[in-house]
Amino acid sequence: MKTARSLAAALTCVLLVLAGCGLTDDVTDSGPSGDDLRYGAAPAPEGVTLQPDVVIVGGGGRSVRSVTADGLSWRIAADAPHADDLEPGKVMFVTERGVGRVLDIAPAGDDLLVTVGPVDITEVIRDGTFERDDIAMADPVIYPAGEPFWADENPKQPSTYGRSVPIRRTDQPTQPEPRRGGDITTRALGYTVYPTCCSNGAGVHFSYDDGGVRLVGTVTLTSARPNATFHLAIGGGTVTRAELEISGGFGIKAEFEAGIKDGQNHRKSFPIAADLSFPIGALAGIPLSFTVSQTLSVTTAFGAKLGTIKGSGEFALAGSLGFGYADGTFGPHVKHDFQRKSSLLNSLTGVPVGVMGLVIEHGVRFTVGIGAFLFKAGVYFELITKYGTTLGSALGAAYAQCRGVAIGVHAAFGVGYTILEPVVKVINSFLSLLKPFRVVTIPPIRSSGGIRSTSTVYTNEEVIPKVSVCGHAPS
Template sequence: MRKLVSAVLAATLLFTATACTGRSPGGAVDEDPYSESALRYGMAPVPHPDLTYQPDVVLVGGGGRSVRSVTADGLTWRIDGDAPRADDLAPGKVMFVTGRGVGRVLDLQREGGDLLVTIGPVNITDVIRDGTLEKQDIAIEDPVAYQAGEPIWAIPEEEADAALPTPSGRAGRSAPLRLAPLPPRPAQPAPIRGGGEVKSVVANFSTGVSLVSGAEVSFNYDRNGTKLFGRAALTFQQPKAGFYLSIKDGSVARAELSISGGFGIRYSFEAGIQDGQNIKAVLPIPVEFSIPMGTVLGVPLALTVSQTVKVTTAFGAKLGTIKGKGEFSLAGSLGYGYANGRFGPQVSKNFQRKESLINSLRGVPVGVMGLLIEHRVRFDLGFSAFVLKAGLFFEVSTAYGTTMGSAIGSPVAVCRGVGIGVWASYGVGYTILAPVVNVINKFLNLVKLSPINPSGKLGPAPYRIHSAEEVIPPGTKLCGTPQPSAD
């Protein structure tokens, strides 16, 4: 079996929650997390005597077997209209059909014998009122790769505008959303069992089966005279994870997350410009790697790993090249704890240089060449669809800033400068892809509802794991090294 890595977290969210006790009867039995329906749509929730759901949560029976299809953007679920408790769904309720199909109902339409349900984000405390979820010694292996298909924001603008909802009923918060029929959109691509490299999106996630064990992304930019390509990775070795999450009266009482196995960072890049323009771009990677964990107190959980790359160039001339690479050990373990209203990091730092970045810098800098690359790897444990995630999370953000001074201005020795910053962000919260937020907020604006944020978390400010800078020759001011930050 192919082992794949990840970090761990469990499920819970922000401070939004309602009161009252609501146990939902439901129709699901234990199932294989790698069955066909579970892989494609997620596992079904199972009522448990030690866990209480919020009163507006509707557990739709049948799990993945009740799901007909999901749009590529992950927002609209077509489910069997005759599934147990499907008749209880309504705008404002929380649909919980699987661990990948959970969210607040924004719109509901009937088409033949099916229901088309459009959902928005929820916190875990919007779903769970009382319960303690715990699991230790989780071996992370056998991942499933989920790729995004053509999302709603990729359709022609005039078609998207035509698909916007129109308010019906009274104006105000009670007015339901009514979507005009959307243009035909493909369903989400089938998941890929076994993870590994997904070449179409140039992302990789694996343990002990390739040159890179960990989460890696490669990037390639070639446009209008500016070229940039490289790789960035958070490496690790067969980690194990454990978590503890206690929710009382719809609030997080205690949370713990630990990930062991040893972590490192590695990257390489080449960049050049010839009559081109500087670039500043965030490159979300349209693939996620998910490790099904089965159910805990009947709640289906998964560990999901996603990545983002941000690139900024600061080329001071219209001609030049720069290249480099580096590798470092980072930490033996990552994690955090939350109790009595306070967070605390639990990171066993072990930062050591394995391959010097500054000594590897090469190029032909006609002018000053500056480059900043930020690689973010986020581990989410909880509910996870492609665009909506809610639960415990830990994100490692590594930024590399490199500068080479002009060879013309420094004929004896070209100055070189590097800066590196590694930050951790953690807590309990939700995320939703920014383009999806834009679409949903257009819906909400029409009926005068408050817009949603692309993320929300209960957590502290970013925690600095390591930061340093180095300039050669020492004391040279010609190299203004780009400074990584926690932003």
């Protein structure tokens, strides 16, 4: 059979339980339902040319038995049309969410277990043009990722079941059911997070309480009834033109409280384990979605074993966000007008025995394309906002208690995908363990693919009072 079948004997015990394969459909009023809701709509290319190594597995969502919480491994019916054409190195395209480069494939009863990695949209589409206006960002379909591997700070080594071949855990959770409305709670690296979206903006409420460190806060990219417009033209596997604009008026807002009592500083970065998706239907037979995803990074820099810090601020940012690309040149389209609504600097309070420092970074990415969770690919615009705050020791407050704030807003945009480095390391570790048993060599996955550019939207820093002890030169 195919190359991957040579792994069959060693990989029989692989991954994934069948529990949870069915769908209790919460979305009955409009839009996708049933298997199309849970797993995505099936492709039926019309007027587009796919790359030669793309395998369209027939049946769409009806051929999918289950998906792991992280979206990496898809269990599909072995008798689905063209399923026997899948092998490592090819691109599986079963639904708009089930798209990826095949990293591993193995029998699982009457099914096939296919583990996929990232793929750029130009590795799927060779020739095609796609465009859509007035994509309303209201009433998203929520795809929670449960407890995926990136939520585990100390992931266990996959069991080998006494063999010399690595086997992923059979108790890996399956993807929770999608739904509309309701709260989402996810956990990662000790943080409990509640993502929100989208009529009033996209944000994350987070909390952490472990090892003598406590944090609670909310960061939000605010907006008012946003909608989007995009255009993508691909010729010969190369992007010739791309545009994306999200309008609605945007601002940034943050509030937080933090404290330490005999704890240790930490730095943790992770993707929020939920996609908020707005299906826009098939364009030229290729089903696409507009998806909002978020990342969070928190770094504590507490200079003593005891202290607290608290602050909040809100700022107007831009009327619209977006970019254009043509003839190999990018042009950011950010109609910005930065204005302070409430001062983060003036709000800083606390009882610090030593210097209390905190850096919070919030990323919001808008993507029109294919794929799910870690492996979304298409036209994207990401806004990354970093808040840095410092509160000087109360022991020196009789002279001057220094307060400092730095805000940086940066944009990343393009056509392709990006993945956080911790996720890349886990997947490449899995690939390296399989390498001795490969006939076809699968190169390590990269943290990004496609074309990409960045720009600075706004940066500023302030320190008060304006005295030499707080870093100001004497007047």
